[in-house]
Amino acid sequence: MPNYTPPVRDITFTLDTIADVESIVALPDFEHVDLDTIDGMLSEAARFFSEVFAPTNEVGDEKGAALENGGVVTPDEFKPVWQKLVDAGWTAVTGSPEYGGHGFPRTLGLAVSEMMTSANLAFSLNPMLTGSGIALLTRHGSDELRDQYLAKLISSEWTGTMVLTESEAGSDVGALRAKAVLNPDGSYSISGTKIFVTWGDHDLTDNIIHLVLARTPDAPAGTRGISLFVVPKFLLTEDGAPSKRNSVETVSIEHKLGIHASPTCVLAFDDATGYIVGEENKGMRYMFTMMNQARLEVGLEGLSVAERAYQHAAEYAKDRVQGRAAGSDELSPIIDHPDVRRMLMTMKASTEAMRALLYDAVAAEDRHLSAQDELERIAAGDRLALLTPIAKAWCTDRGVEIASIGVQVLGGMGFVEEAGAAQFYRDARITPIYEGTNGIQALDLVMRKLPMGDGAVITAYLSEIESLDGPLADGGDALAGVREHLGAALRTVRDATSWLAASNDPQARMAGATPYLEMLGTLAGGYYLARQALAAQSEADSDSWMAAKVATAHFYAVNLLPKVHGLAPSVTAGSEHLFAIEDTNLG
């Protein structure tokens, strides 16, 4: 079974150099958190997730979840580990202290989530979705709903789900048809069949709280007619204990390419009792709180699986002896071959770039929610909005790519399940699909996020990247390559951004969306690594880990940043060439 060693040093370095965690814990909401507590928490999390949680990864993949007698059964090995996770409080890190949570910043919650997700992606989806549901109820739930559900969800005594998708309503959520009819007592009767509900049923807790989108009878068509409901698996007694079973049935679970331990359920709601969140027809707005948090967490899945695949491949490459390196008379470990080295460096550099992008995005969320200064809050919210689709799509695409490179590093053994690399690849493959496909993320970036503030938000972000030029120039020869390639990539992205802003052909902008997202993500990765190289430079002579940070930024700048230029023509090519072939000649 592949080992997992949590990359605590890189997480800490990223928290310091990119997220500026010191300024986050100085925010009034986090006065009870100090830097020593953070160090202790990260090292204890590293121990827990590597020693206790990670050993469930392979067995979860092999046994998977099963549907027996109408209920989902998890592998036996999961139950004691779940209890330890809950008892140790790892699911309550960011929850509100008012409801028993530890009230830590989301940035630190992300560090814990990273380790949990690397340790077992499929298992981590249960606390992940519960956490996103907590964010939704905290922000939009009535006092009554918060009092009934938040403490139990934060403690993980109960878990939560996100219930949007129907067979005819996937990317187009507005097409959903589940019904909600108001009852005389103020509750609603919810009916309809929902598909693909992650952890929609299981045997780890004594209640599951579904957050369900449905339509009231006279609701307008599309997303403007969607309402949001809390639908518990077991209805609560007056004193809040689970009692009568609600009419939600688990019809089946899917057999999937990966994340076998995560039950993906078809749920039938048949006049199930639900309680409205907020007002009728505003459900999509509330659900976006949950979805935006989950999008960052899914981006994190790309990083987490990449980290695991990278560690595994590097270990293998040090041991596997094959051929002779140039100029050597001895047989060599494959890590000495330039092509294997290129693969490992690509894995390392991309993984560290993803980490920086994600921690920056979540730090912006902390500032957006907790900064005292109104302008700072608004600017942080805009940054978060811009970075969310990039973090989700770029990191998950890289996650799949890096897991695939991991298979390649192992050669034939990469294709053999026993070695472990194949599971990372299979598990990673869902991440560009769920929580809004990456194609939908690209449309969000180009059609909604670039126009924010008449282009001011993207302009500010690109100017921030430009402002690194001076410090990089001061960095001398060691950073000259980074400076040159970052500057060139920035110019190309600026040109593409201007082209998109000037185009009044929506079809053409949509056609360029995916390559644009990739170029912006690639540029952002180079920017963050350049910042880290600057921070590491002064210690590079005395500390090989810091020297590696500088060298990694250089590798990324020379080998990966130039990809930006190759993407430019397809951003600005328009859509005609995509439709030049009749449908009948496709397929």
Ligand SMILES: Cc1cc2nc3c(=O)[nH]c(=O)nc-3n(C[C@H](O)[C@H](O)[C@H](O)COP(=O)(O)OP(=O)(O)OC[C@H]3O[C@@H](n4cnc5c(N)ncnc54)[C@H](O)[C@@H]3O)c2cc1C
């Ligand atoms: C394992 C798993 C777990 C899931 N968990 C959950 C969950 O917990 N809760 C939940 O509600 N849902 C969940 N989903 C559903 C998931 O979010 C959807 O599968 C996803 O949003 C895509 O919808 P779809 O499958 O209907 O694909 P479609 O919407 O049919 O998309 C097919 C392809 O067409 C593209 N496409 C569609 N519309 C457009 C457009 N307008 N412009 C450009 N391209 C477009 C898509 O990008 C995609 O490539 C899960 C799915 C899976 C497989």
